[in-house]
Amino acid sequence: MRWAIALAAILHREALRFVGQRGRFVAALVRPLVWLFVFAAGFRAALGLSITPPYQTYITYEVYIVPGLCGMILLFNGMQSSLSLVYDREMGSMRLLLTAPLPRWWLLFSKLLAGTLVSILQCAAFLAIAALWGIRAPMLGYVMVIPALLLSGMMLGALGLMLSSVIKQLENFAGVMNFVIFPMFFLSSALYPLWKMAEASPRLRDLCMLNPFTHAVELIRFALYGQVNGMAALWVTLALGLFSVAALWGYDPARGVQNRKA
C-alpha cells in the first residue's frame, strides 16, 4: 500500500510537471517534427528506399525516419529526467524523496516509470501528427508500439538515471549531450538503415549494432508495423538490466554520489 502511495505521488509530481511545463512538451514535440519536416524533406527519396524488414514495399525517407524520431523523443526525455534529477539533488527535493521509508530501487523505478509514461504521451502526439501528414502505420501497430515504447523508454531512462548518479553539477549536462545523446543517436539505425552504414564502413555498422539505441529503434520500428523483433527486445531488456543495476549502484548510499558529495 505504501509502495502504491509512493508510486502515485511520484507519478502525480511528474504529471504536474508535464502539465505545468507546457513549453517543455511543445519543445519535445518540435524537435522530432523539425527532423521530420525539414531534415527528412532533404533526403526525401521520392524514388523509394530499398525494401528492408519490417517494410514490405518501397517507402520514402519520411516513413523510414518516424520510428527513429520516436526513439529520439525517448532518448531526450530520458536525458531530461536525468537532468531534472541533478537539479532535484541540488535543490534538495531529491534528499526528501530518497529518505522515504521504502526501498530505494522502488523509488527510482517509480521515477523511471513516470518519466517514461510522459515520453509515451509525447510519442503518441508525434505519431498523430505524422499520421495527419500521411505517414500511417497499421492499427495493430499503434497498439503494439506501446509496450515497445515502454521498454525502450525505461531502458533510456535507466541510462539517464545512471548518468545522473555520476554527474555532479547541472552545467555538465552539455557534456552528456556531446558524449551520450549525439553519438547514440547518430550511431544507430534511427536515421539510416544499417546496410547503408555498412556501405560506408562495416565497422561503423558493427558499432551501430552494439548501440542499445539501435535496438530500441528497431524494436519500435517492427512493433509499429505489427511485428516483434525478438533480437532487439532481448538487447533492450539486457541494456535495461545493466543500466538499472549501474544506477542502483550509483545511488547506493554506501558508495554512491551522495556519499561523495557529503
Added chain:
Amino acid sequence: MTRLALLLMTIALPVQAGEIWVTNEKDDTVSVIDVDTLEVVKTYPTGERPRGVTFSRDFSRLYICASDSDTVQVMDPNTGEILHDLPSGEDPEQFVLAPDDRHLFIANEDDAVTTVVDTQTRQVVAQINVGIEPEGMAVSPDGKIAITTSETTNMAHWIDTATNTLFANTLVDSRPRHAEFTADGTKLWVSSEIGGTITVFNVADQAEAGKVRFEITGVSADLVQPVGFKFNPEGTKAFVALGPSNHVAVVDMASLAVEKYILVGRRVWHMAFSPDNSKLFTTNGVSGDVTVIDVASEEAIKSIKVGRFPWGAAMRPTKSN
C-alpha cells in the same frame, strides 16, 4: 425458402481466388502470383523475351508475346505447357485479344505493321501497315475498332476491323506506348512515354478530348514516363504506371486530374487487377518485383520478388476450396 437457399448459397460461395501471371523479360519465364497469399507459387519457362500477355475469355489459354522468338506462344495455364506457337510477324511486343475471343491484334515493333491472327486456324488474317515501331494495342469493346500506337511516328492509328484498313490517324505526344478504350467505348486513352502525358480521344469523331499531365514532387520531369494503365471497373479512376519515376498515378477519369501518386518499385510497366478488383499488381522492371496496391486505400502494401525485368501482367481467377 428460396430466399434462404439463396442466402446459404451466398455464404457458401468461395472467396474469389486468383492468380496474377507476370512475364519476366530477361528470365524468359512467367511467374504466377497467388492473390491471397501474395507469393509466387509457380514459374514456367517461355520463349525469348516475353512481354505482352493475355488470357483467352475462358482463361483456358494464355497468350504470350515472345518478342525475340518472333512468335506468340499459347500456354496451358494449368500445366504451364506450351501448346503451340502462333504466327505473329517479327518482334511482337504487345497484343490484344478481340472481344470475339478469336482474333489477336499484334503490334510488330520492327516491321511497322499490325498483324491480325486467327487463334483457331492459326493463320495470319491480315497485316496492316502502320507507323514506325508500333507498340500499344487496343480493341474497342464492340470489336469494331482496333488501335495501334507507333512509338516513332507518334500516332494512334485507327483500324476498321471489318476491313482491316486504317480509317484515321491521330497525333499524340512523343512515344506512345499503351492504348485502352474505356468500358463504355466512348473514349480512348493513349499514354506517351517521352511526352509524359496521356491523350484522351472521343471515339465518335477521333477528336482530342483532353490530356492528363503528371508532376511528382522531388522527381525530375524526364523520369515521369507514363506507360501501362488500367481503369477501375466503376470507370471512375485510372491507375497509370509512370515508368522510372517509380510511381503509379491515380487519375480521376472525369476531371483528368491526378489525385494521388503511389510509390512502387523501380521502372513500373504494366498492371493487373485481382479478380475482385480490390488489389492492383504492378510489374516493376528494374527492381524485378511486383508491387501490390490496395485499391480502396490507394496504398502500396507489399512488393513481391519475381524474375528479372517483369513486364506484362494478366489475371486469372481460380476456384478456392
